[in-house]
Amino acid sequence: xxxxxxxxxxxxxxxxxxxxxxxxxxxxxxxxxxxxxxxxxxxxxxxxxxxxxxxxxxxxxxxxxxxxxxxxxxxxxxxxxxxxxxxxxxxxxxxxxx
Amino acid sequence: xxxxxxxxxxxxxxxxxxxxxxxxxxxxxxxxxxxxxxxxxxxxxxxxxxxxxxxxxxxxxxxxxxxxxxxxxxxxxxxxxxxxxxxxxxxxxxxxxxxxxxxxxxxxxxxxxxxxxxxxxxxxxxxxxxxxxxxxxxxxxxxxxxxxxxxxxxxxxxxxxxxxxxxxxxxxxxxxxxxxxxxxxxxxxxxxxxxxxxxxxxxxxxxxxxxxxxxxxxxxxxxxxxxxxxxxxxxxxxxxxxxxxxxxxxxxxxxxxxxxxxxxxxxxxxxxxxxxxxxxxxxxxxxxxxxxxxxx
Amino acid sequence: xxxxxxxxxxxxxxxxxxxxxxxxxxxxxxxxxxxxxxxxxxxxxxxxxxxxxxxxxxxxxxxxxxxxxxxxxxxxxxxxxxxxxxxxxxxxxxxxxxxxxxxxxxxxxxxxxxxxxxxxxxxxxxxxxxxxxxxxxxxxxxxxxxxxxxxxxxxxxxxxxxxxxxxxxxxxxxxxxxxxxxxxxxxxxxxxxxxxxxxxxxxxxxxxxxxxxxxxxxxxxxxxxxxxxxxxxxxxxxxxxxxxxxxxxx
Numbered sequence: 001x002x003x004x005x006x007x008x009x010x011x012x013x014x015x016x017x018x019x020x021x022x023x024x025x026x027x028x029x030x031x032x033x034x035x036x037x038x039x040x041x042x043x044x045x046x047x048x049x050x051x052x053x054x055x056x057x058x059x060x061x062x063x064x065x066x067x068x069x070x071x072x073x074x075x076x077x078x079x080x081x082x083x084x085x086x087x088x089x090x091x092x093x094x095x096x097x098x
Numbered sequence: 099x100x101x102x103x104x105x106x107x108x109x110x111x112x113x114x115x116x117x118x119x120x121x122x123x124x125x126x127x128x129x130x131x132x133x134x135x136x137x138x139x140x141x142x143x144x145x146x147x148x149x150x151x152x153x154x155x156x157x158x159x160x161x162x163x164x165x166x167x168x169x170x171x172x173x174x175x176x177x178x179x180x181x182x183x184x185x186x187x188x189x190x191x192x193x194x195x196x197x198x199x200x201x202x203x204x205x206x207x208x209x210x211x212x213x214x215x216x217x218x219x220x221x222x223x224x225x226x227x228x229x230x231x232x233x234x235x236x237x238x239x240x241x242x243x244x245x246x247x248x249x250x251x252x253x254x255x256x257x258x259x260x261x262x263x264x265x266x267x268x269x270x271x272x273x274x275x276x277x278x279x280x281x282x283x284x285x286x287x288x289x290x291x292x293x294x295x296x297x298x299x300x301x302x303x304x305x306x307x308x309x310x311x312x313x314x315x316x317x318x319x320x321x322x323x324x325x326x327x328x329x330x331x332x333x334x335x336x337x338x339x340x341x342x343x344x345x346x347x348x349x350x351x352x353x354x355x356x357x358x359x360x361x362x363x364x365x366x367x368x369x370x371x372x373x374x375x376x377x378x379x380x381x382x383x384x385x386x387x388x389x390x391x392x393x394x
Numbered sequence: 395x396x397x398x399x400x401x402x403x404x405x406x407x408x409x410x411x412x413x414x415x416x417x418x419x420x421x422x423x424x425x426x427x428x429x430x431x432x433x434x435x436x437x438x439x440x441x442x443x444x445x446x447x448x449x450x451x452x453x454x455x456x457x458x459x460x461x462x463x464x465x466x467x468x469x470x471x472x473x474x475x476x477x478x479x480x481x482x483x484x485x486x487x488x489x490x491x492x493x494x495x496x497x498x499x500x501x502x503x504x505x506x507x508x509x510x511x512x513x514x515x516x517x518x519x520x521x522x523x524x525x526x527x528x529x530x531x532x533x534x535x536x537x538x539x540x541x542x543x544x545x546x547x548x549x550x551x552x553x554x555x556x557x558x559x560x561x562x563x564x565x566x567x568x569x570x571x572x573x574x575x576x577x578x579x580x581x582x583x584x585x586x587x588x589x590x591x592x593x594x595x596x597x598x599x600x601x602x603x604x605x606x607x608x609x610x611x612x613x614x615x616x617x618x619x620x621x622x623x624x625x626x627x628x629x630x631x632x633x634x635x636x637x638x639x640x641x642x643x644x
Contacts (some may be wrong), residue, residue, distance in 0.1 A: 005418040007615065008538065009534075010475075010618075011611065011614040011615055011618055012534035012535075012537060012538050012614075013534070014614065014626040014627040014630070015537050015538070015610065015611075015614055015626070015627075015630060016534055016628045017627070017631075018585055018629075018630035019526050019529045019530055019532075019631075020526075020530075021631035022526035022631040022632075022634035023530060023632075023635075025525060025526075025631065025635035026633070029525060035421055039621070056478070061435055061439040061440065063458065064533070071463065071466075071467030071470075071493065071494075072493075072495065073471060073492045073493060074492045074497070075425075
């Protein structure tokens with residue numbers, strides 16, 4: 001009991017300190033009127049937002065660019081059995097499964 | 099038919115795609131309006147909406163949908179309609195449209211309660227009474243849910259189904275008439291379909307309900323050889339072809355000045371190239387009898 | 395005369411299965427059956443483009459050929475219900491977990507999850523962050539009892555693989571170089587930019603507890619338990635000034 005409350009005292013002190021420290025850091029609201037930052041379009045590089053071009057089109061594609069081939073799927077049960085931390089996947093459509 | 103189906107100005111604009119978004123926010127070109135794909139803004143927040151907020155400061159907007167699947171046997175997805183309605187309320191677009199096409203397979207296909215799978219493409223319909231009725235029902239739901247008079251776009255076709263009860267032009271005209279909606283007339287689609295299915299493009303155009311035309315689309319297409327000859331692909335990946343400009347001139351000769359859009363979706367060029375194409379369309383609008391003369 | 399529901403079901407099956415057979419008797423002219431391939435190409439090519447944009451790290455790790463095979467299998471076996479593309483691909487990490495051809499690369503699931511979490515953050519709702527001033531003047535007890543939420547875009551992730559290092563430079567990771575190593579990552583979009591930050595394990599415990607609706611005190615205790623030497627003050631101050639928190643709904 002005593003150790004718990006000592007711990008929580010030290011944690012509370014750290015949090016109180018953090019509030020003061022944060023107030024002294026940069027404000028939350030960016031004031032820079034930097035268009036690139038404002039509109040969320042990064043310059044090329046690892047921080048480039050992945051979804052920038054994943055847009056709809058109403059156009060057809062003139063080239064064929066896909067490759068089929070066999071693709072075996074484990075059952076969701078087996079996946080859970082293997083101890084994956086991922087949640088079981090229920091999107092597979094049995095009727096369409098080869 | 100009531101109309102008007104648009105409050106866009108009768109001038110030339112272009113389909114705004116991601117590579118040009120920052121450019122036109124930074125240096126808005128001298129055009130009145132742009133068109134965006136409604137689905138690209140179906141987000142809760144973030145950069146996409148922030149960009150659209152800024153774009154709306156400089157341009158009138160046309161919302162052109164690609165995902166409602168008006169030709170599906172199932173009724174339009176209610177959640178999708180709600181997203182459209184929310185965007186319409188927030189941005190007050192001057193025009194709202196989608197396609198004479200289907201995108202989602204029937205829910206009954208695999209019994210999934212969240213609806214049929216999406217094929218992410220604008221797929222063709224058979225020219226039948228049944229399809230016209232389904233389109234008319236779904237377009238009515240679209241108009242009721244959004245409170246807008248909408249336009250639907252005539253399709254580009256690569257193959258035709260057996261059992262047609264109407265010809266392609268009559269199918270489009272009948273759909274628009276029975277739904278009481280506007281027509282987004284895509285003259286490139288007419289050219290592509292006419293070539294691929296072997297009918298006369300000018301004859302198809304002549305059958306269009308010009309009173310209902312609220313907007314015209316222009317785009318480039320590609321050619322590919324296959325066993326049945328040359329296939330035209332509506333890839334929106336190049337400049338507008340001469341034959342399509344000819345159809346455009348015929349159309350605006352009947353309608354008079356109409357909001358006109360240049361679409362370029364693949365091999366997207368520099369903004370200057372796109373704007374040059376827009377200027378060509380504008381010059382043709384300006385050359386119509388009675389058009390306001392621009393001092394040079 | 396074939397009804398529209400039947401035409402659409404057969405057409406969709408032909409597109410997903412990559413076969414013209416279901417389509418052959420839907421057309422008058424036999425030569426036209428091959429033209430349905432255009433629609434199949436449109437579906438596959440457009441979804442391939444969309445998923446390549448949504449999963450750039452995964453694509454780099456797999457290479458174009460294997461990524462394309464994965465996407466083809468995904469379209470065929472688990473066609474998405476999403477009719478707008480910002481939702482398209484949410485099921486891909488789960489699909490990878492079931493994919494036997496990728497079973498010898500268990501890190502791919504977490505890599506795909508990180509890519510997808512970044513997409514979700516990009517489109518997440520905006521929020522007015524809670525600044526330090528809102529917390530100033532609280533008693534220590536009130537601060538400990540405070541319910542803070544992470545902003546809607548923020549998701550703390552834990553992996554048994556070096557997913558952050560891989561995300562930083564996927565091209566540098568050959569399969570045989572990838573060894574198990576715990577890494578903790580925060581994906582968040584406090585403004586308009588999606589951030590992907592490597593977290594200290596105790597910092598992850600703090601944020602995961604807040605994400606799970608614990609009080610600030612409970613979250614801070616969880617962090618101290620994870621690592622008693624963890625500098626809670628500096629970490630919390632950094633996230634507070636960085637705009638990571640909002641007030642919880644009462």
